[in-house]
Amino acid sequence: MITAASRAIGRHIVLILLSLVSLYPIWFVLQTALKSDRTFELAPTALPSHPTLGNFINIVTQTPLLTWTLNSVIVTVSAVAVATLVALLASFALVFGTFKGRGAFLKADLVFMVVPPVVLLLPMFILMFTFRMLNTLQAVIIFYVGLLVPFSIFFLVNFLRTVPREIIEAGTMDGCSPWRLLWRIVSPMAGAGIFTLVIVNAVYVWNETLIALVFLQSQGKRTLMAGLAEYVGRFSSDEPLILAGAFLSMVPMLVLYFAGQRYFIRGFTAGMGK
Amino acid sequence: MAQMTEQTSVNVVEGNVGLALRARSRRRGHASSKHRWWPYLFALPALVTLGLVFVYPLVAVVRDSFYSGTVSHLAYTGLSNYHLVFTNPIFIQSLLNNLRLLTTVPVMAVIALLVALVLNEVVRGWRVYRFVVFIPYILPAVAMGLCFAYLLQESGSVNGILNDLHLHALAFDWLGSEQLSIYSVGGVVIWQQLGFGIVLFTAGLLGLPEEVIEAAVMDGTNWWQRQWHVVIPQLRRVIELFVVLEAITVLSWVFTYVYVITHGGPGTSSSVMTYYIWQNGFEFGAVGVAATAAVILLVMAGILIAVYVTIRARRGDL
Numbered sequence: 180m181i182t183a184a185s186r187a188i189g190r191h192i193v194l195i196l197l198s199l200v201s202l203y204p205i206w207f208v209l210q211t212a213l214k215s216d217r218t219f220e221l222a223p224t225a226l227p228s229h230p231t232l233g234n235f236i237n238i239v240t241q242t243p244l245l246t247w248t249l250n251s252v253i254v255t256v257s258a259v260a261v262a263t264l265v266a267l268l269a270s271f272a273l274v275f276g277t278f279k280g281r282g283a284f285l286k287a288d289l290v291f292m293v294v295p296p297v298v299l300l301l302p303m304f305i306l307m308f309t310f311r312m313l314n315t316l317q318a319v320i321i322f323y324v325g326l327l328v329p330f331s332i333f334f335l336v337n338f339l340r341t342v343p344r345e346i347i348e349a350g351t352m353d354g355c356s357p358w359r360l361l362w363r364i365v366s367p368m369a370g371a372g373i374f375t376l377v378i379v380n381a382v383y384v385w386n387e388t389l390i391a392l393v394f395l396q397s398q399g400k401r402t403l404m405a406g407l408a409e410y411v412g413r414f415s416s417d418e419p420l421i422l423a424g425a426f427l428s429m430v431p432m433l434v435l436y437f438a439g440q441r442y443f444i445r446g447f448t449a450g451m452g453k
Numbered sequence: 454m455a456q457m458t459e460q461t462s463v464n465v466v467e468g469n470v471g472l473a474l475r476a477r478s479r480r481r482g483h484a485s486s487k488h489r490w491w492p493y494l495f496a497l498p499a500l501v502t503l504g505l506v507f508v509y510p511l512v513a514v515v516r517d518s519f520y521s522g523t524v525s526h527l528a529y530t531g532l533s534n535y536h537l538v539f540t541n542p543i544f545i546q547s548l549l550n551n552l553r554l555l556t557t558v559p560v561m562a563v564i565a566l567l568v569a570l571v572l573n574e575v576v577r578g579w580r581v582y583r584f585v586v587f588i589p590y591i592l593p594a595v596a597m598g599l600c601f602a603y604l605l606q607e608s609g610s611v612n613g614i615l616n617d618l619h620l621h622a623l624a625f626d627w628l629g630s631e632q633l634s635i636y637s638v639g640g641v642v643i644w645q646q647l648g649f650g651i652v653l654f655t656a657g658l659l660g661l662p663e664e665v666i667e668a669a670v671m672d673g674t675n676w677w678q679r680q681w682h683v684v685i686p687q688l689r690r691v692i693e694l695f696v697v698l699e700a701i702t703v704l705s706w707v708f709t710y711v712y713v714i715t716h717g718g719p720g721t722s723s724s725v726m727t728y729y730i731w732q733n734g735f736e737f738g739a740v741g742v743a744a745t746a747a748v749i750l751l752v753m754a755g756i757l758i759a760v761y762v763t764i765r766a767r768r769g770d771l
Contacts, residue, residue: 301514
């Protein structure tokens with residue numbers, strides 16, 4: 180009896196320690212952002228005795244942080260919307276249509292899911308350079324759409340396979356065109372699945388740094404991640420100021436996660452179980 | 454009319470709705486060609502996108518590896534870039550660092566598995582723990598990289614905490630040491646990726662039939678024997694997939710951590726292949742060299758991708 184109880188306590192201790200390790204860096208970002216630079220220098224790990232919002236005000240007023248954030252929102256919303264639409268059309272065709280080369284398409288899709296984007300970076304850069312599209316949000320949106328499509332198709336194909344065929348059959352009998360079938364019958368049913376996919380894709384685009392850093396080189400065009408990563412190179416001495424920016428960049432992800440944890444877990448583990 | 458309807462439903466029973474749609478349109482006597490082509494039409498945007506973002510760049514990067522010069526003036530130079538890259542000590546160092554980072558994969562897999570096994574036995578609050586340990590995985594690498602760049606400084610908080618615990622011997626110069634810096638980056642990668650493994654393995658454990666474990670308990674086996682002989686073998690496929698995905702991750706997705714935390718330093722001691730590609734292509738403007746390094750990375754990743762597709766095909770995920 181005693182050993183069972185002590186084992187249970189032992190398990191909780193392990194898990195609490197792990198939770199602290201997971202959370203401490205996030206807490207460190209927040210508590211540092213609430214300190215003045217001088218207080219931080221004196222006692223970096225201490226609790227902020229006189230919390231100040233000064234760093235947040237400064238990072239917003241002294242850097243183009245708001246512009247970067249707006250760019251990130253535009254890029255994330257556009258890339259996720261276009262990728263989801265493109266993938267939904269293709270997945271519907273792959274699941275419910277007769278399709279020459281269907282097997283090859285799915286296999287290629289699986290490969291593209293894990294091709295490192297850095298390999299594609301240089302040719303894409305030269306392509307955008309040729310079409311004079313460097314420093315435009317459209318350039319990164321196109322690139323992100325491409326990178327999102329393989330996983331989105333993989334996800335939606337697996338999801339649409341669970342739609343009962345009788346429903347498609349009934350729709351067909353009523354004279355529905357494939358187009359109407361997709362929008363009127365299948366899409367509403369796939370709502371939760373599509374939402375899960377949108378979450379996973381949005382996290383990817385919001386957090387992406389390398390492509391944004393390379394393609395968007397003028398201050399006013401940067402996304403939040405590219406802006407922050409670049410800014411540090413020049414002002415890394417003021418740690419509380421920079422971590423205030425870092426904290427702001429985390430907020431949308433944290434809010435989404437707290438609001439819809441199950442979609443995250445479902446989405447990020449999609450197709451991995453069995 | 455009745456005959457046609459029957460034909461339609463037979464097609465549906467065969468599980469081929471495409472044929473059903475076609476039969477339907479034939480009955481209406483128009484737009485049959487439109488309906489036969491709809492799957493191709495629907496897939497067209499995806500085909501164009503994948504062609505532009507994957508097929509073209511994959512071909513172009515191989516071609517560019519045989520050229521040198523700047524973006525606007527490229528000249529064919531055969532295999533000389535490969536000779537250049539393979540004799541370049543910084544590239545070799547970057548490649549070795551990627552191999553060093555591969556050591557984080559078994560570490561992650563083992564810790565995640567142990568935590569998932571423990572989590573699986575905790576009745577109260579296991580969802581809360583899962584919620585918390587997954588948070589690092591969804592946060593921006595830039596933000597967490599910046600955070601760790603400060604935490605791991607010689608005078609930073611990690612060493613502050615170690616000193617407070619009187620563990621002075623463990624208070625290393627995490628980012629300032631040429632030997633340690635790449636492993637410090639590896640530590641941050643573990644911190645961020647661990648939650649993914651835990652969530653994945655926990656999901657796998659939830660799917661295990663309880664009878665199997667109960668039978669093992671009845672057989673009088675102890676906890677370790679049960680995990681090792683009964684539970685872990687059942688998770689084999691998930692573990693395989695996790696290991697391959699994480700290997701691809703540390704090989705080709707760690708740019709942001711290196712860029713933000715160490716900038717490849719001190720010197721070039723923590724450079725990795727992705728960083729080397731970025732630096733040559735976009736800081737030095739050496740397109741050919743960057744393309745060559747990218748092709749080498751692609752070949753290495755290609756081995757892992759082949760393993761990945763094989764695992765997927767065997768599981769019937771295609």
